[in-house]
Amino acid sequence: MASTAQRILIVGGVAGGVSAAARLRRLNEDAEIIIFERGPHVSFANCGLPYYLGREIQEHGALTLESPQTLAEKLNLDVRIHHEVKSIDRQRREIEVWDSHNHVATRESYDALILAMGAAPIRPPIPGIDRPGHFTLRNIADMDVIEAWIREERPETAVIVGGGFIGLELAEQLDQRGIRVTVIEALDQVMAPLDLEMATLLHEELDRNEIALSLGDPVTAFVDPSLPDERGKASTVLLKSGERVAADLVVIGIGVRPETSLAREAGLELGDLGGIRVNERMQTSDPSIWAVGDVIEVKNPVTGQWSLVPLGGPANRQGRIAADTIVGRQSVYRGTLGTAILRLFSLTAGCTGVNEKTLQRLHVDYRAVHLHPNHHAGYYPNASRMAMKILFSPGDGRLLGAQIVGAAGVDKRIDVFATALQAGMTVHDLAALELSYAPPFGSAKDPVNLAGMIAQNILAGDVSMAHWPEALAASESSDSQKPLIMDVRDEDEFAEDSLPGAVNIPLSQVRDRLPELASHAERDIIVHCATGQRSYYACRILSQRGFRRVRNLSGALKTLNPMRVARASAAANADALPSSR
Numbered sequence: 001m002a003s004t005a006q007r008i009l010i011v012g013g014v015a016g017g018v019s020a021a022a023r024l025r026r027l028n029e030d031a032e033i034i035i036f037e038r039g040p041h042v043s044f045a046n047c048g049l050p051y052y053l054g055r056e057i058q059e060h061g062a063l064t065l066e067s068p069q070t071l072a073e074k075l076n077l078d079v080r081i082h083h084e085v086k087s088i089d090r091q092r093r094e095i096e097v098w099d100s101h102n103h104v105a106t107r108e109s110y111d112a113l114i115l116a117m118g119a120a121p122i123r124p125p126i127p128g129i130d131r132p133g134h135f136t137l138r139n140i141a142d143m144d145v146i147e148a149w150i151r152e153e154r155p156e157t158a159v160i161v162g163g164g165f166i167g168l169e170l171a172e173q174l175d176q177r178g179i180r181v182t183v184i185e186a187l188d189q190v191m192a193p194l195d196l197e198m199a200t201l202l203h204e205e206l207d208r209n210e211i212a213l214s215l216g217d218p219v220t221a222f223v224d225p226s227l228p229d230e231r232g233k234a235s236t237v238l239l240k241s242g243e244r245v246a247a248d249l250v251v252i253g254i255g256v257r258p259e260t261s262l263a264r265e266a267g268l269e270l271g272d273l274g275g276i277r278v279n280e281r282m283q284t285s286d287p288s289i290w291a292v293g294d295v296i297e298v299k300n301p302v303t304g305q306w307s308l309v310p311l312g313g314p315a316n317r318q319g320r321i322a323a324d325t326i327v328g329r330q331s332v333y334r335g336t337l338g339t340a341i342l343r344l345f346s347l348t349a350g351c352t353g354v355n356e357k358t359l360q361r362l363h364v365d366y367r368a369v370h371l372h373p374n375h376h377a378g379y380y381p382n383a384s385r386m387a388m389k390i391l392f393s394p395g396d397g398r399l400l401g402a403q404i405v406g407a408a409g410v411d412k413r414i415d416v417f418a419t420a421l422q423a424g425m426t427v428h429d430l431a432a433l434e435l436s437y438a439p440p441f442g443s444a445k446d447p448v449n450l451a452g453m454i455a456q457n458i459l460a461g462d463v464s465m466a467h468w469p470e471a472l473a474a475s476e477s478s479d480s481q482k483p484l485i486m487d488v489r490d491e492d493e494f495a496e497d498s499l500p501g502a503v504n505i506p507l508s509q510v511r512d513r514l515p516e517l518a519s520h521a522e523r524d525i526i527v528h529c530a531t532g533q534r535s536y537y538a539c540r541i542l543s544q545r546g547f548r549r550v551r552n553l554s555g556a557l558k559t560l561n562p563m564r565v566a567r568a569s570a571a572a573n574a575d576a577l578p579s580s581r
Helices: 014-027 046-053 067-076 139-155 165-176 196-208 262-266 312-326 355-360 411-422 427-432 446-459 468-476 491-496 514-520 533-543 556-575
Strands: 005-010 032-039 064-066 078-081 083-089 093-100 104-109 112-116 120-121 155-161 178-185 211-213 219-223 236-239 244-247 249-252 256-258 289-291 340-344 347-353 368-370 386-392 399-406 485-487 524-529 550-553
Touching: 005 014, 014 067, 014 112, 014 312, 032 083, 046 139, 046 165, 064 067, 064 139, 064 411, 083 262, 093 244, 104 112, 112 312, 112 340, 139 249, 155 165, 155 236, 155 244, 155 340, 165 196, 165 249, 165 340, 178 236, 178 244, 196 211, 196 347, 196 386, 219 556, 244 533, 262 347, 312 485, 340 411, 347 411, 355 386, 368 446, 386 411, 386 446, 399 411, 399 427, 411 446, 427 446, 468 485, 468 556, 524 533, 524 556, 533 550, 550 556
Parallel strands: 005 032, 005 112, 032 078, 112 289, 155 178, 155 249, 178 211, 485 524, 524 550
Antiparallel strands: 083 093, 093 104, 120 256, 219 236, 236 244, 340 347, 347 399, 368 386, 386 399
C-alpha cells in the first residue's frame, strides 16, 4: 500500500524510532525517511548497559545494534546523528534542527512526524549530587563515563540510589566487579511493580549476596568527602535517619521522566502523568504527528488507566503501529501490561498486569492466590520452588495480574500469564491450558494450571482464603477472639518452627481429632502448612464436617515466614542508632 505521507521525519532512534523507520521502509520503498538523533548512537541495546559494566558483555561494539551506515545500506534510511530537534512548527509542518557537529541550524518539512525522544533519568535536586562520581545510566555515553571512573578511581564502595530494575541490575553487576554495594530505596521495598511479600524475596537475595539494603530512608544530601571526618571518593551519602554511607561511586536510578519539552512547546496534548497523550493509532492531538516509546502515556488494558511504562518491547510494537497507520493500515495498539523480568543473582522476578497495591488504590474488587510449585517435576533432579501470586476478578474469574519469583522457570510462566492477560482469559482458562510437559521442563499439572485450579476452588466456594497480614496479626495478638491458627504439618516440622499460639494437628490426624475441635466449629480458623496444599485438604475436611469459618492461608508459611523475618528485622533496625558504613 502506498503511503499518503511521502516525507516522514522521526525524532529519536533506539527502540521506538528505529522500529518505526524500518517498518515504514518495508511498507513504502519510495518514502523519504529521516531520523534525527541528538547523540552519537541511533540504535543501541540500552538494556545491556549494566551487563557491560559487570563484564558479562565484554565487547563494547556488541551494544551498538545499527549505525547510520548500516541503516542506510539495509533500509535506505537517512540517519543524522548529532542532530537535535529544537522546535516544531505545526502550522508549516516543519521542524527546526540543530547540527551540533557542524554548528548549523536547518528547517525540515514533513508530511508525517514521529516523536520518539524517550525518557531522561530523574536527577533530584539533592545537595551535592552534581559532584564528580555521581552518575545516571541511560545511554552508551553514560556507561562509558561510569566505566572510566571505575578504571581510574578503582572504587571499593558504591551506592545505588533506587531499587528498581536498573538499580538492582547495577547492584548485581558492580558486585561482580568486586565493589561493595549499598542499595538505598526510599520506599519500603525494591521493585515497585511487585507486591511487598514478593519483593521481600529479593530483599533476602540481596542479603545473601552481601548487598547492603536501606529501605524507607531517602537520601537527603551527598556530603563532600573532602570535608573533615568524611569518607568516599564520591560522597558520604546522608540519609533521612541520620545514617551515613561512604561511597566511592554513586549511581542514581530512581526512575525516568518523559522528555516532552518539544511536544509541550508545540502545544501537543500531554497526560496527567506528564507523557504525550496518544490514541490507539499512536497519533497525538495533531493528526500529522505520532509519538512512541518512553515519551508517551499508555493505557493499561486491565484497568483502563493511563500509565508510564518505559520498556523496550512496547516501544518496538508502538513504532510498528505508528508506521502502519501512517501508510493507512488499520493497526491499533492494545495497551501495555507492563510485562517485565529481572535477574538478581540466583533469582528471577517477573510480573505482568496489575499488582495488588494498584487494585486496592483503584478500589477494584479482586481475589489473590499464592502458591509455591516446583518449576519442573519434583521427582526429577534439581527441582526448585517458585513463589507465584495471581490476582483475578471474583465475578467472572478474569485474570488481572501475576507475579513470580524463583530460581528457574519464571520466564516461561510469566510469558504464559502475559499471553493470557492479552487474550482476556480467566482462571478457568488457565486451568484448562494444554502446556508442554516432560520431567525436565514441567509437571503434568503445570504451575500455571495449578494457579488456575486454586482460583477455581475459591470461585466455586470450595475453600476460603486468609492472607499473610491477617495471619501474622493473629499470631502476634493476645486477643482471645482472634482466629485460631491451625498448623497441619507433621510434628517434627512444627517443632522446628511454628507461629506463636498455633495448634498443631497434622493432616493425618485431623479426622480423628475432630471431637477436640468441635468447640471451635463457629470460630474463625486459619489453617496452614508449609506451602498450602495439605492445609487445603484439611480445610475441605473441616468445611464438610460443619466448620463454617475455616480458611486456608494463601501460600502458607512459604509466603508468611519471609514477612515475619522482615518485620523482625525492621523492628531491630528501628531500635538501632544511626551508623556509618
